[in-house]
Amino acid sequence: MDKNKNIKILVVVGSFKIGGAEKMAIVIGEELSKRGFFVHYAIQKPIFQIPHNIENKRIHVLNKKKESSKYYHHLNNIIQIKKLAKSYDPDVVIGLTYFSSFLSCFTFCKNIIGTFDVNPYSLGKKRHRIADFVCNWSNVKRVVGPSIGTVNELKKARPQFDNKFITIYNSIDFNRVEELSKSEIKESYLYKKPFISAMGRLSNQKNFTLLIRSYATSDLKEHFNLAIIGDGPQKSELLELIKKLGLEDKIFLLGFKSNPYPYIKQSEFFINTSNYESFCVVILEALALGKMVVATDCPSGPGELIQDGLNGYLTEVDNISSLVNKLDFLSKNKKTIQKKSLIAKESVNKFKISSIGNEWENLIGEIL
Numbered sequence: 001m002d003k004n005k006n007i008k009i010l011v012v013v014g015s016f017k018i019g020g021a022e023k024m025a026i027v028i029g030e031e032l033s034k035r036g037f038f039v040h041y042a043i044q045k046p047i048f049q050i051p052h053n054i055e056n057k058r059i060h061v062l063n064k065k066k067e068s069s070k071y072y073h074h075l076n077n078i079i080q081i082k083k084l085a086k087s088y089d090p091d092v093v094i095g096l097t098y099f100s101s102f103l104s105c106f107t108f109c110k111n112i113i114g115t116f117d118v119n120p121y122s123l124g125k126k127r128h129r130i131a132d133f134v135c136n137w138s139n140v141k142r143v144v145g146p147s148i149g150t151v152n153e154l155k156k157a158r159p160q161f162d163n164k165f166i167t168i169y170n171s172i173d174f175n176r177v178e179e180l181s182k183s184e185i186k187e188s189y190l191y192k193k194p195f196i197s198a199m200g201r202l203s204n205q206k207n208f209t210l211l212i213r214s215y216a217t218s219d220l221k222e223h224f225n226l227a228i229i230g231d232g233p234q235k236s237e238l239l240e241l242i243k244k245l246g247l248e249d250k251i252f253l254l255g256f257k258s259n260p261y262p263y264i265k266q267s268e269f270f271i272n273t274s275n276y277e278s279f280c281v282v283i284l285e286a287l288a289l290g291k292m293v294v295a296t297d298c299p300s301g302p303g304e305l306i307q308d309g310l311n312g313y314l315t316e317v318d319n320i321s322s323l324v325n326k327l328d329f330l331s332k333n334k335k336t337i338q339k340k341s342l343i344a345k346e347s348v349n350k351f352k353i354s355s356i357g358n359e360w361e362n363l364i365g366e367i368l
Contacts, residue, residue, distance in 0.1 A: 003036070004032075004035055004036035004037045004361070005036045005037075005038070006038070007036075007037050007038065007091050007092065007364070007368070008037075008038045008040070008088065008089065008090045008091050008092075009029075009032060009037050009038065009039045009040070009090060009091065009092045009093075009094060009364070010039075010040050010041075010042055010084070010085065010088060010090035010092070010093045010094070010104075010107065010109070011025055011028070011029040011039060011040070011041045011042070011094050011096060012041075012042045012044075012081070012093060012094065012095045012096065012100040012101075012103055012104045012107075013025035013041065013042070013043060013044070013096045013097065013100055014043075014044045014045060014097060014099070014100060023172065023281060024096055024117070024146075024170055024171070024281075025041065025096045026054070026173075027171055027172060027173055027353055028094070028096070028171070028353075028356075028357075028360060029041060029054075030054070031171075031353045031356075031357040031360070032357070032360060032361070032364075034357075035357060035361055037364075039058065040058045040059075040060060040088060040090070041054070041058060041059050041060065042060050042062055042081055042084055042103075043059060043060065043061050043062065044062050044063060044073075044077050044100070044103070045061075045063060046061045046063070046064055046065075060084050060088075062076065062077045062080040062081055062084070063076050063077055063080070077103055078103065078106045081103055081104075081106055081107055082106050082107065082108070084107075085106075085107035085108065085109060090107065090109055091109075091111060091368065092109070092111045092112075092113065092364055092367070092368065093107045093109040093111070093112045093113070094112075094113045094115065095112070095113070095114050095115055095134075096115045096117070097115065097116075097117045098114070098115070098116045098117065098118065098120045098127065098130060098131055098134065099130060100115070101114030101115055101116070101134045101140070101143070102130045102133055102134050104140075105133070105134065105137045105139070105140065108139070109139060110139050111139065111141055111367050111368060112137070112139045112140045112141065113140075113141065113142050113143075113144060113363065113364075113367065114134045114135075114140050114142070114143040114144070115143070115144045115145075115146075116131065116143055116144070116145055116150070116154060116278075117146060117278055117279075118150070118278045119145075119150050119153045119154060119157070119278060121153070121154065121157035121158065122153065122276070131158075132158070135158060135161040135164060140164065141164070141367040142164055142165075142166055142363060142367065143161070143164045143165050143166070144166055144167070144168045144363075145165060145166070145167055145168075145278070146167075146168070146169060146170045146278050146279035146301070147167065147169065147278060147279045147300050147301045147304050148167050148300070148304060149299055149300020149301060149303070149304065150167075150278045150279070150300050150301070151165050151166065151167045152300070153299070153300065166363070168356060168359045168360060168363070169279070169304075169350075169351055169356055170279045170281055170284065170351070170356075171284075171351050171352065171353040171355075171356040171357075172281060172284055172285055172288060172351075172353070173353065174288050174352055174353070177261055177285055177288055177289065178261075178288070178289065180259050180261045180262070181261035181262050181264065181265035181289055182262070182265075183259055183261075183262045184262065185262050185263060185266060187252070187254065189252075190225070190227060190252070190263075190266075193224070193225050194223070194224050194225070194268050195224055195225040195226060195227045195252075195266075195267050195268065196220070196224050196225075196226055196227070196267050196268050196269055196270070196271055197226075197227050197228075197229065197263050197264050197267035197269075197270050197271070197286075197291075198211055198226070198227070198228045198229070198270065198271045198272065198273070199228070199229040199230055199260055199263075199264070199270075199282050200229075200230050200272070200274070200282065201230055201231070201232040202228075202230055202231060202232030202233065202234040202235050202238060202253075203232045203233060203234055204234070204275065205274055205275055205276060206230075206232075206272075206273065206274050206275075207273045207274060207275050207296070207318060208228060208234065208238055208273065209234075209237075209238070209241065210273045210296075210318055210320060210323065211226075211228075211271060211273040211323075212226075212238065212241055212242060212245070212247075212251060213241075213245075213320055214273075214320050214323040214324050214327060215247075215250075215251065215327065216245045216247055217320065217324045218323075218324045218327035218328050218331065219327070219328050219331040219332070220327040220328070220330065220331040221247070221250055222331070223331050223334075224268055224331075225250050225251070225252065226250060226251045226252070227252050227254055227263055227267065228251070228252070228253050228254065229254050229255075229256075229257050229260045229263055229264075230254075230255070230256060231255050231256040235253065238253060239253060261285070261289065264285065264286050264289050264291060265289045265290075265291070267291065268337055269291050269292040269293065269294065269312075269330070269337050269340075269341065270282075270283070270286035270291045270292070270293045270294075271293070271294045271295070272293065272294070272295040272296065272302065273295070273296050273323065274295070274296055274298050274302070275296070275298055275317060275318060276298050276299055276300075277298055277299075277300065277301040277302060278300065278301055279300075279301040279304075279305075280295075280301045280302055280305065283295060283301070283302055283305050283306065284305055284348055284351055286344075287305065287306075287311060287312075287344045287345065287347060287348045288344075288345060288348055288351075289344075289345070290341055290342070290344050290345045291341055291344055292311060292312045292337055292340035292341040292343075292344055293305075293306055293311065293312035293313075293344070294312055294313045294314075294315065294323075294326055294327070294330070295312065295313075295314060295315070296314070296315055296316065296317045296318070296319075296323070297314040297315065297316065297317065298317045302314065305348065305351075307347060310340070310343055310347065311340055311343050311344045311347040311348075312340060312344070313326050
């Protein structure tokens with residue numbers, strides 16, 4: 001730890017809000033701080049939703065206007081991060097999203113670690129250009145992907161940067177998640193019957209339409225209700241589907257929850273039906289809470305968290321019959337759910353921040 005005490009790190013992230021990248025910024029940054037590094041944060045937006053004990057002097061908000069044009073926002077962030085880097089003079093800058101990695105380049109620090117939290121080459125051409133800018137920047141020494149699948153996709157898309165791409169898995173604060181899960185659920189109707197849980201943005205990526213239609217077709221609905229945590233553009237469409245299927249008394253859209261963990265903890269098991277992921281932090285959170293997980297084997301992430309038949313099950317992407325078959329099996333084998341759930345927590349020990357922190361510390365030591 002003493003060897004790290006004079007090393008200054010600047011972590012760049014979009015905001016401090018409840019989301020995969022933002023959670024990772026705090027988890028990684030504070031783990032490095034515990035290891036003796038001097039860690040500051042550059043925040044692009046003045047949004048603070050996650051309770052934390054980070055001193056104010058370590059948080060630098062680049063754009064203090066909550067409402068501003070996209071052009072002003074990006075230009076201001078570039079100007080402000082350049083000023084911040086000049087005054088703070090970091091030894092290492094870590095960008096914890098693909099856009100934060102782009103912004104990190106304008107610190108002109110000699111040692112930059114980029115992170116592509118998603119594969120930008122699977123998105124629009126604008127994101128391709130941003131990603132290429134990061135990869136071509138000579139001071140960007142490594143670009144971290146959150147799963148082997150994501151890194152393989154990056155290497156396939158841009159083989160010329162093969163030596164820059166590496167995998168470091170995401171992590172979570174296991175103790176904090178467990179502690180928060182002890183809170184009470186306010187929706188008393190959820191206690192009337194055992195339920196399964198799902199969580200995510202109500203969007204095409206998460207494919208809650210598949211989940212709802214599969215649940216409606218399966219025998220599982222006779223034994224368990226379904227609680228879906230999250231908000232998003234498909235909310236009205238999903239509510240209409242639930243009404244059309246006559247399942248208003250069985251499927252509950254709970255909306256956004258600042259603390260979703262009690263709902264996951266008190267559910268029988270967790271289910272994820274995404275069309276694609278880069279890692280899927282919520283699957284890790286569910287397993288860490290001792291919940292078996294059923295997930296679509298989408299690219300990429302779930303297959304690296306779930307050991308099929310051990311701590312959960314993998315089904316085919318966007319395939320109702322594949323998912324219904326698994327749900328029907330579980331409805332008849334409730335002891336299997338209990339057995340797999342007992343294995344769940346131990347199955348994700350390698351994702352604990354103590355292990356992931358070692359990889360980040362080693363990476364920083366390597367580039368310095």
